Amino acid sequence: MLANGLTTYEYWDLKKVSIPSRSRLYQLEPIGIGTPLVESLTGYISRLAEAHCVTPKALISKELVSFIPKTYKTTNLFEMRSLTGAVNGIGTMAFDLVTVLESLTLHSDLRFLTLLTWADIFPQRKLLRSKRAWCPYCYEEWYSTKNKVIYEPLIWFFEAVTACHCHNKFLCQQCPYCQRDVPPLASYSRPGYCPYCLEWLGMTVNYPTTDKTQASKEEMIWQTWVIKTLGELLATSPRLSQPLSREIVAQAFCRYVQQFSEGNTSAFARMLKIPKNKVWMWQMGKVLPELNVILKICFTLQVSVLDFLTQETVKVNSQHCPSIPQKQVLDSSANKLEVKFDLRRTQHLLENVLQTNEQPLPMTAVAKSLGYPKRVLYRHFPELCRAISAKYVNYMKESRIKRIEYCCEEVKQAVRQVHTEGIYPSEAAISRLLAKPGCFRDREVRAALRTARKEIGLEP
Ligand SMILES: [Zn+2]
Ligand SMILES: [Zn+2]
CATH class of the missing domain: 1.10.260.40 (lambda repressor-like DNA-binding domains)
Structure with a gap:
């Protein structure tokens, strides 16, 4: 009780509450960071656009454009189509978009949706594919599983990854409805849908049912290993204290x-x-x-x-x-061909090439005609290949000698003819009479010209 009879009751604290800063865009949670099936940045952009009920084109042109360097502003980014794969990669485009999106969503881990962690380790060449590839079975499975989000895993963008090890099938790279290749990011991209005809890319009757979609056992062994080892890299990225x-x-x-x-x-x-x-x-x-x-x-x-x-x-x-x-x-x-390499048949064919009286061919042409890489033939039949090559070299030497002899004779006759017509037998005058004017490139033919001139007393 206070002295004047008033009591202090429980009261509201009217101090201003500090509200954490709000993100400009939804703070959409990226999928699978720290796992082999982490989402790709292009897929994230598509999902982010979808979450705002706008197209990726609208999201980029209305929200991101002012932060994106001039070189690939708005429509330009989409005009580059195949280059949009670089958004998931190791270069400036990936870096710029990660920076912009992190500042607009207040997520600080979006670089793990790209390969930026490995930027110093892997060269850009043959790293990521320029078109989208997907497993229609995975899409279908996610679609029919409650609480599963349809998204674009980063691992599908590696050029080395061509199959889905969950379903033992090759990844698809063409829309089964409009038969078009799908770029990693397009104006109307949406995970699981074609950006052109807007059809669902999950498993449907429209996909070709040939054996080509089924990966062989050997291919699956290789693909399973590739997917495992690349998945390990992707899963490790967030755990590294700094990029390697x-x-x-x-x-x-x-x-x-x-x-x-x-x-x-x-x-x-x-x-x-x-x-x-x-x-x-x-x-x-x-x-x-x-x-x-x-x-x-x-x-x-x-x-x-x-x-x-x-x-x-x-x-x-x-x-x-x-x-x-x-x-x-x-x-x-080359290696695929080696599997079906029929040693006996190939040896027989090479022996035929060596014995035939037809015009000899260089080993490159022989290899091409047999359908095997030259180095594979050399590895299996080094002596036969060297003999074929030597036969060709000899043939070329002999041909040259014959050609030069013929040219020299032609020059000799042409000199006499021109001289009788009262014209000086210059190289130009003689060239006009020769079947092959380029003959004078050979020093032997030039020497023949001088000798012919000497014979008619035109040169000392
Ligand atoms: Zn799959
Ligand atoms: Zn389509």
């Missing part, structure tokens, strides 16, 4: 060369069937190998890409290290 630096690639090569072949770069290169100078350049840090090359190397060494780059201790698996296991599943066309 370029030097670790060279250090990794030095470590592996030391461990696998006692520091002998040639032996290591031979084991991987890679030119020695390439391995040397990587070891020296002069160039960075493309992602698909690192994948093949790591597959051969049976080590994940992450362990290859970051583990100080090299695990030598003697069962696997001497040769490339499962080489038929590597994604180069």
